[in-house]
Amino acid sequence: MSELTLPKQALFNPYDWSFHENPFPVYEQLREHYPVYYNEELNFYALSRYDDVVQAFKNWPVYSNSAGVALENVSDDVSKVFSILGMDPPRQQAVRGIVRKVFTPRRIIELEPVLQRLCQEYIADFADNGEVDFIEQFAGKIPMDVISEMIGVPKQDRDRVRNWANNLIERVDGSPDIPDIAIEASIGLLGYFGAMVAERRQAGTSDDLTAQMLAAQLDGERLSDEEVVSFLFLMSVAGNETTTKLLANALYWGQKHPEQFAKVQEDHANIPRWIEETTRYDNSSQILYRITMEEVTLHGVTIPKGVKVALLVGAANRDPRRFEQPDIYDIDRDLSQNVAFGKGVHFCLGAALARLEGRVCMEELFKVYKGFQVDEASLVRVHSGNVRGFSQMQVRFDRK
Numbered sequence: 001m002s003e004l005t006l007p008k009q010a011l012f013n014p015y016d017w018s019f020h021e022n023p024f025p026v027y028e029q030l031r032e033h034y035p036v037y038y039n040e041e042l043n044f045y046a047l048s049r050y051d052d053v054v055q056a057f058k059n060w061p062v063y064s065n066s067a068g069v070a071l072e073n074v075s076d077d078v079s080k081v082f083s084i085l086g087m088d089p090p091r092q093q094a095v096r097g098i099v100r101k102v103f104t105p106r107r108i109i110e111l112e113p114v115l116q117r118l119c120q121e122y123i124a125d126f127a128d129n130g131e132v133d134f135i136e137q138f139a140g141k142i143p144m145d146v147i148s149e150m151i152g153v154p155k156q157d158r159d160r161v162r163n164w165a166n167n168l169i170e171r172v173d174g175s176p177d178i179p180d181i182a183i184e185a186s187i188g189l190l191g192y193f194g195a196m197v198a199e200r201r202q203a204g205t206s207d208d209l210t211a212q213m214l215a216a217q218l219d220g221e222r223l224s225d226e227e228v229v230s231f232l233f234l235m236s237v238a239g240n241e242t243t244t245k246l247l248a249n250a251l252y253w254g255q256k257h258p259e260q261f262a263k264v265q266e267d268h269a270n271i272p273r274w275i276e277e278t279t280r281y282d283n284s285s286q287i288l289y290r291i292t293m294e295e296v297t298l299h300g301v302t303i304p305k306g307v308k309v310a311l312l313v314g315a316a317n318r319d320p321r322r323f324e325q326p327d328i329y330d331i332d333r334d335l336s337q338n339v340a341f342g343k344g345v346h347f348c349l350g351a352a353l354a355r356l357e358g359r360v361c362m363e364e365l366f367k368v369y370k371g372f373q374v375d376e377a378s379l380v381r382v383h384s385g386n387v388r389g390f391s392q393m394q395v396r397f398d399r400k
């Protein structure tokens with residue numbers, strides 16, 4: 001256990017966190033010295049130990065999603081923007097039951113050839129010397145293309161939709177304010193999905209996600225256009241940047257630990273473990289907030305009703321109480337306790353899809369190339385309250 005070196009207030013600033021090279025010593029100090037941390041300035045609590053984070057995920061009547069999963073309150077009715085992620089059961093479970101049909105293992109595996117084709121097309125456009133802007137030319141493209149395929153965005157609109165989705169999470173350094181570029185992106189995306197849903201309501205059948213939601217009934221009533229739009233918006237927030245960042249994080253940590261990447265080079269069957277360990281070690285989604293519905297006491301600290309509590313998934317996944325030598329990046333470790341995709345009623349609906357995307361993207365890249373170098377001087381981290389990873393990364397891939 002390290003000495004406590006930071007003053008308590010400076011310990012955890014959620015607005016600086018995403019672009020710190022190494023937030024893990026701070027997590028350690030929280031876990032060891034402040035298992036229930038309180039940030040007076042911003043009036044929120046944070047849980048960092050594995051068992052505490054998991055029990056909070058499971059205890060939805062106390063730790064509620066009804067105020068969203070960000071520190072800032074988005075609007076009066078969060079579910080209008082964040083759909084099921086801004087709801088509690090039973091409504092959350094009922095709506096989730098409708099959309100879950102598009103995320104079954106069978107439906108997800110059907111996307112494999114679509115993904116392979118997309119990867120091959122983007123890889124064919126890489127420069128002959130293998131130099132690429134990895135986010136711009138690959139990792140930032142695939143996730144939203146897949147979502148567009150699932151929800152039925154026509155090909156000619158996909159670039160526009162992807163640009164909006166990529167701009168949604170931009171934040172200014174150390175500030176809670178939402179910049180114009182992100183506001184314009186959410187207006188653009190909500191407007192686009194609104195028009196798409198209205199048109200699809202008229203046009204009728206297809207078996208994509210949008211059609212299934214429009215046809216579904218809950219308690220004898222159809223979902224409103226607004227409810228369908230908010231789920232499409234949630235997909236664009238939850239399934240896009242997270243997956244983009246995962247792909248780049250895997251290359252970054254693979255380069256930092258060549259002995260681990262060597263295992264992937266030797267046998268591509270190790271790719272899923274590489275992806276999974278990356279989500280444990282440095283996940284793209286590391287902070288999810290809840291709001292307390294009643295007073296709760298933990299480790300001798302009473303958290304009042306009606307305050308935000310940060311569940312630090314990234315800290316939980318490095319808790320030595322749960323993982324042996326947690327700061328070692330080891331693709332062969334037991335990953336069955338990984339909480340990168342959450343736990344309980346809100347467990348990531350897209351987890352199987354994210355894992356498929358991670359696997360297929362790396363399989364396709366390393367069918368063509370044998371290795372890579374990330375240009376560390378080119379790296380730029382995204383500034384965001386919830387997502388961690390790179391917005392710029394130059395990579396040179398070496399042909400076989």
Ligand code: HEM
Nearest residue numbers: 084085238239242243246285288341342346348349350354
């Ligand atoms: C590396 C990639 C991803 C990570 C790390 C990730 C992580 C998470 C986490 C931690 C949650 C739980 C949130 C909470 O409890 O408040 C969640 C929920 C969710 N994720 Fe993912 N996710 C990823 C990819 C995706 C993809 C590809 C999709 C779909 C296209 C997706 C769709 C969703 C949805 C719809 C929810 C809300 C579920 C609910 O509220 O019932 N995610 N994700």
